[in-house]
Amino acid sequence: MELLVASAVGVLTAAGIYLVLRLRTFPVIIGTSLLTYAVNIFLFASGRLAVNQAPILRDGVETYTDPLPQALVLTAIVISFGMTAVVVMIALGAYLSADDDHVNLREEGQPEPARLDEPDAPRPGDGATREALQ
Amino acid sequence: MTHWLITPIVIPGVLAALIVLAARFHLRLQRVFSLAGSLVGLAIAAGLFWQTSDGTILLYQLGDWQAPFGIVLVGDRLSTLMVLLSALIAPLILLYAIGTGWDTRGRHFHALFQFQMMGIMGAFLTGDAFNLFVFFEVLLIASYGLMLHSGGTERYRAGLQYMLYNLLGSTLFLFALGTLYAETGTLNMADLAARLATPGIEHTAGLRVASVLLLLVFAVKAAVLPLHFWLPSSYAEAPGPVAALFAIMTKIGAYGIIRFYTLVFPPDLTVTQGLFDTWLLPASLVTLAVGMIGVLGTRRLDRAVAFSVVGSMGMLLASVAVFTPEGLAAALYYAVHSTFATAALFLIVDLVRDRRGAHGPKLEAAPTFPGGALLAGLFFVSAIAMTGLPPLSGFLGKLMVLEAATADPLVWWVWAAVLGSSLIAVVGFSRAGSTVFWKSHEVNAAHAATVDEPEDEQGADEPHDPPAREPALPMVAIGGFIALLVAMTVLSGPLMRYIEDTTAQLFDPAPYISTVLETPGKTIEYHGDSHGQDDAHEGAHVSAEDAATKTQKESH
Numbered sequence: 001m002e003l004l005v006a007s008a009v010g011v012l013t014a015a016g017i018y019l020v021l022r023l024r025t026f027p028v029i030i031g032t033s034l035l036t037y038a039v040n041i042f043l044f045a046s047g048r049l050a051v052n053q054a055p056i057l058r059d060g061v062e063t064y065t066d067p068l069p070q071a072l073v074l075t076a077i078v079i080s081f082g083m084t085a086v087v088v089m090i091a092l093g094a095y096l097s098a099d100d101d102h103v104n105l106r107e108e109g110q111p112e113p114a115r116l117d118e119p120d121a122p123r124p125g126d127g128a129t130r131e132a133l134q
Numbered sequence: 135m136t137h138w139l140i141t142p143i144v145i146p147g148v149l150a151a152l153i154v155l156a157a158r159f160h161l162r163l164q165r166v167f168s169l170a171g172s173l174v175g176l177a178i179a180a181g182l183f184w185q186t187s188d189g190t191i192l193l194y195q196l197g198d199w200q201a202p203f204g205i206v207l208v209g210d211r212l213s214t215l216m217v218l219l220s221a222l223i224a225p226l227i228l229l230y231a232i233g234t235g236w237d238t239r240g241r242h243f244h245a246l247f248q249f250q251m252m253g254i255m256g257a258f259l260t261g262d263a264f265n266l267f268v269f270f271e272v273l274l275i276a277s278y279g280l281m282l283h284s285g286g287t288e289r290y291r292a293g294l295q296y297m298l299y300n301l302l303g304s305t306l307f308l309f310a311l312g313t314l315y316a317e318t319g320t321l322n323m324a325d326l327a328a329r330l331a332t333p334g335i336e337h338t339a340g341l342r343v344a345s346v347l348l349l350l351v352f353a354v355k356a357a358v359l360p361l362h363f364w365l366p367s368s369y370a371e372a373p374g375p376v377a378a379l380f381a382i383m384t385k386i387g388a389y390g391i392i393r394f395y396t397l398v399f400p401p402d403l404t405v406t407q408g409l410f411d412t413w414l415l416p417a418s419l420v421t422l423a424v425g426m427i428g429v430l431g432t433r434r435l436d437r438a439v440a441f442s443v444v445g446s447m448g449m450l451l452a453s454v455a456v457f458t459p460e461g462l463a464a465a466l467y468y469a470v471h472s473t474f475a476t477a478a479l480f481l482i483v484d485l486v487r488d489r490r491g492a493h494g495p496k497l498e499a500a501p502t503f504p505g506g507a508l509l510a511g512l513f514f515v516s517a518i519a520m521t522g523l524p525p526l527s528g529f530l531g532k533l534m535v536l537e538a539a540t541a542d543p544l545v546w547w548v549w550a551a552v553l554g555s556s557l558i559a560v561v562g563f564s565r566a567g568s569t570v571f572w573k574s575h576e577v578n579a580a581h582a583a584t585v586d587e588p589e590d591e592q593g594a595d596e597p598h599d600p601p602a603r604e605p606a607l608p609m610v611a612i613g614g615f616i617a618l619l620v621a622m623t624v625l626s627g628p629l630m631r632y633i634e635d636t637t638a639q640l641f642d643p644a645p646y647i648s649t650v651l652e653t654p655g656k657t658i659e660y661h662g663d664s665h666g667q668d669d670a671h672e673g674a675h676v677s678a679e680d681a682a683t684k685t686q687k688e689s690h
Contacts (some may be wrong), residue, residue, distance in 0.1 A: 032301045039308040046316035081270045126405040
């Protein structure tokens with residue numbers, strides 16, 4: 001149990017950090033959501049792991065699990081869900097208005113990226129554009 | 135128990151909802167509600183400030199629950215000082231936004247503004263670490279909307295970076311809180327302080343991790359190098375009034391550092407040894423240097439001001455990192471000062487950016503624009519304040535920072551960084567100001583000489599939104615900030631006495647802790663368990679050890 005939870009947090013965090021360091025917005029957003037999953041599991045485990053235990057005080061129950069982390073996780077899930085939705089919308093807005101889904105800002109003096117609707121423009125994703133944009 | 139302490143949070147929250155739901159299509163009604171709300175907020179903040187000025191600690195238990203179980207709001211001198219600071223800048227920024235019509239360039243400006251105020255006030259007043267996180271998120275999500283107000287490609291892209299950076303910061307905050315909870319079993323700040331004071335707990339590695347993670351979180355908010363990368367482009371791309379409001383947001387990071395590392399992790403705790411002198415002080419000195427070099431290096435006026443924010447945060451945190459009462463007092467004075475100076479500069483830059491048309495914020499010679507002389511004067515005064523030249527309050531703040539650093543072993547580094555970076559900032563701001571305001575006369579002269587040659591710069595002559603008559607409100611707002619700076623300078627004696635009392639209160643957290651933990655409130659009376667001595671919390675006070683054994687028991 002401990003091993004499973006610990007490795008889940010570790011793997012999710014590692015994958016999240018890798019994705020967050022990517023250049024384009026889509027993997028970065030996936031990375032942030034993986035990181036929020038990781039932190040949710042981490043928070044859940046912060047009240048110690050207990051299987052099949054009641055969180056609420058009742059007569060005749062001897063051992064309990066800590067209810068507070070569950071409440072914290074619930075809050076964290078709601079907030080991270082909302083934030084992810086907002087960031088997806090803003091990323092879409094940025095992509096649609098700039099025709100470019102890189103996270104980096106354009107440097108001063110760098111040319112505008114080629115418009116997609118120009119017939120002979122290099123498509124995003126092929127090497128030439130990527131070099132031009134970086 | 136009176137309800138005054140929660141009103142700075144409730145009023146903007148209710149107003150924001152009201153503005154969205156009831157006044158959605160009535161701009162005038164929105165403006166009236168928003169401005170009236172922020173003025174009422176100012177009055178209440180002044181009242182709270184006055185109430186705590188004799189050292190009283192105000193406590194508000196939400197739902198009347200006893201402290202470690204329920205969420206509390208705490209108003210001490212530091213909290214109410216910061217609340218008053220935010221309440222002071224809000225109406226001025228609203229006046230500016232109304233006067234320039236920024237609130238008509240997109241939807242829901244006033245609602246988002248009020249939500250942002252709610253988050254800021256909550257972050258300053260809360261006495262619960264997780265609640266602090268929630269209020270951070272409230273102010274952040276409102277700031278995302280404000281940052282993107284009126285749209286535009288560059289603004290969207292800078293906003294995306296800002297959002298992603300803060301999303302990662304929030305994740306880090308949650309990791310820190312989880313670690314803290316796992317180690318101590320509580321998230322109430324006063325309760326945390328009481329538990330960390332019990333002997334034997336301070337040697338755990340988990341606490342050290344939690345304290346470092348928390349410092350990192352606040353360093354992200356306060357834009358300490360190397361976590362400052364989100365600041366320059368997002369502040370430069372944000373609408374002017376929003377950037378001015380964001381001047382308080384970096385201070386929230388500084389407030390978090392001051393609050394947590396005086397109350398929860400007091401300076402004599404072994405787990406946090408070396409955190410400030412080994413890490414924060416050098417980092418903030420580098421921040422100071424990089425910020426001011428950025429002022430000189432950038433080729434845009436708005437980015438120059440944004441970099442000066444980074445630099446001023448470096449100065450502030452260098453003073454915090456000295457971690458003596460004198461250092462904290464200097465830091466608080468500088469925090470108040472730099473909030474006003476930053477807000478004034480961003481508003482001026484916004485007017486300049488608007489009126490220069492196609493030249494925008496670029497540092498290049500352009501023809502003169504209407505109101506240039508007045509704006510140049512205001513820019514001159516605010517830049518003097520920002521760079522810390524006499525006679526304005528920045529100079530006093532810097533002097534106090536230098537004086538506070540004399541006790542520190544790194545004193546020569548601090549002096550070198552503060553004085554050197556001030557020189558660089560002075561050069562940077564004079565270059566920016568002379569390029570934008572003085573060289574425009576040369577351009578005009580050149581234009582007059584070659585008058586028969588219609589240039590493409592002719593289009594730039596006309597601001598894209600030519601004001602028929604000089605609107606007064608923006609100037610009133612900027613003048614208000616400068617008046618506040620002057621007032622800070624003139625009244626620096628009483629203000630410093632108040633701030634010294636504040637730091638004295640910060641370095642003696644016992645009254646804070648006892649007020650929070652010993653004020654009676656509702657508790658759950660639970661009888662009828664076979665080994666009930668752990669679970670029956672009768673009476674007001676639950677000792678830390680008692681609860682710690684309970685946590686231990688749960689873990690096995």
